Amino acid sequence: MASPALKLRIRQRPEVHVGQLVTQGQMLSRPEDRRLACHISPIHGRIEGLIERPDKGYDLLIEPMSETAPTQLEVKAPPAKKIEAWIKQLRHLGPWGMGDGYVGLIVQLEAALLMSPKELICVAADSFAPYPIQSSLATSFGQEMAEGTRLLANLLGLAQPTILTGPGRASFREIRRHAASRSIRVRQAEGKYPVANWSLVSRYQTQTRRLIQRGANPLEAGVVLINGWTAIRLARWFASDKVDMVRPLGLAWPEADAKMQVHWVMPGQRVFDLHPRLAAEQRSPYTKLIFGDPLRGRLEATLDDQGRLLDPVAPDNEFLLSLVEHPLPEPQLPCIACGWCSEVCPTSLQPVQLYRQCQSHPDDVRLYESLAWCIDCGLCSHVCPSAIPLAQTFRESVSHLLELSLQS
Numbered sequence: 001m002a003s004p005a006l007k008l009r010i011r012q013r014p015e016v017h018v019g020q021l022v023t024q025g026q027m028l029s030r031p032e033d034r035r036l037a038c039h040i041s042p043i044h045g046r047i048e049g050l051i052e053r054p055d056k057g058y059d060l061l062i063e064p065m066s067e068t069a070p071t072q073l074e075v076k077a078p079p080a081k082k083i084e085a086w087i088k089q090l091r092h093l094g095p096w097g098m099g100d101g102y103v104g105l106i107v108q109l110e111a112a113l114l115m116s117p118k119e120l121i122c123v124a125a126d127s128f129a130p131y132p133i134q135s136s137l138a139t140s141f142g143q144e145m146a147e148g149t150r151l152l153a154n155l156l157g158l159a160q161p162t163i164l165t166g167p168g169r170a171s172f173r174e175i176r177r178h179a180a181s182r183s184i185r186v187r188q189a190e191g192k193y194p195v196a197n198w199s200l201v202s203r204y205q206t207q208t209r210r211l212i213q214r215g216a217n218p219l220e221a222g223v224v225l226i227n228g229w230t231a232i233r234l235a236r237w238f239a240s241d242k243v244d245m246v247r248p249l250g251l252a253w254p255e256a257d258a259k260m261q262v263h264w265v266m267p268g269q270r271v272f273d274l275h276p277r278l279a280a281e282q283r284s285p286y287t288k289l290i291f292g293d294p295l296r297g298r299l300e301a302t303l304d305d306q307g308r309l310l311d312p313v314a315p316d317n318e319f320l321l322s323l324v325e326h327p328l329p330e331p332q333l334p335c336i337a338c339g340w341c342s343e344v345c346p347t348s349l350q351p352v353q354l355y356r357q358c359q360s361h362p363d364d365v366r367l368y369e370s371l372a373w374c375i376d377c378g379l380c381s382h383v384c385p386s387a388i389p390l391a392q393t394f395r396e397s398v399s400h401l402l403e404l405s406l407q408s
């Protein structure tokens with residue numbers, strides 16, 4: 001039986017056409033923006049389809065030429081201490097590290113050419129209920145995670161990088177076993193807040209204690225931020241001159257007692273084929289799919305701009321695919337002053353007061369000073385028993401105030 005076609009989503013215009021034969025490792029696109037990675041074909045095959053997705057990139061359908069697909073690509077690792085060579089090589093390997101520190105590893109390395117980072121933090125935590133309190137990646141591949149972190153620290157000239165684990169003891173112990181001999185500091189984050197959120201890592205775990213806004217380069221706060229999977233892939237690449245194409249993807253379900261399932265996937269593979277429950281959710285309007293944990297990851301919309309169903313594909317570097325229930329909108333009730341929104345806000349805002357200010361003085365630009373601290377995590381809205389749209393209002397107010405400032 002022939003293997004199913006491989007569907008890849010790529011951001012840049014492909015340089016191949018329907019019917020063309022491609023070989024594993026062949027470049028499928030060249031970026032117009034030189035900071036972005038190119039995309040290579042993970043298998044030998046024939047281009048069966050090419051669809052442009054407005055604002056999202058292009059879907060490529062590759063029909064495999066054999067029933068088995070190689071799991072690794074042979075690529076020589078760059079010289080250990082040449083940042084330019086790393087950037088050049090990484091750009092040829094698909095969307096490498098796009099999820100690191102909001103902006104991706106390549107963009108952070110480019111910035112490191114201009115300003116020296118003071119710190120490197122590998123975030124090995126996925127701790128947000130109902131998700132596991134310990135990083136499975138850190139527990140399973142602790143040695144490679146430590147080795148990859150050391151390699152990157154050497155490149156950046158940093159003597160003592162950090163690996164940040166979640167509150168679970170097992171992953172902390174496992175990483176510590178491999179870290180000491182490599183001069184890596186291991187820090188265990190407390191479980192109260194969503195510790196894997198890049199903004200909060202920068203705020204609570206760096207020397208500068210600066211909050212980085214969504215989309216900003218962490219080097220503005222003097223830090224390079226990567227996730228655990230990036231470190232593991234770097235270690236394997238430098239040890240073997242081979243890059244992993246197939247990798248684990250954990251499926252996390254909304255129920256608190258649900259066990260996470262791990263599947264082996266190729267970047268660009270359709271995720272709905274991985275589990276019958278995912279397939280069943282495909283057409284549900286009440287389900288959201290998120291890559292990464294809910295507070296760091298990006299939402300994989302199930303509908304496109306025209307309301308058509310999209311097939312999400314496995315990204316290059318996120319370990320978790322979370323399935324989150326999209327609650328039906330509830331009628332809003334008056335605030336009962338329970339204080340829960342202030343209790344959960346990870347940046348210590350007073351959400352209900354801010355909400356009232358947004359309502360009563362929507363054009364007051366001074367509001368922005370407080371709103372700039374909102375990382376849009378949505379926790380306040382999530383816990384509010386009166387279903388007051390706190391986070392949604394803050395999001396709209398930020399856009400409104402930015403528009404006002406552009407007009408003035």
Ligand code: SF4
Nearest residue numbers: 345374375377378380
């Ligand atoms: S969304 Fe709410 S809880 Fe999250 S940072 Fe903003 S105000 Fe705080």
Ligand code: SF4
Nearest residue numbers: 335336338339341384
């Ligand atoms: S959580 Fe909701 S009801 Fe409670 S204080 Fe905040 S806004 Fe008011």
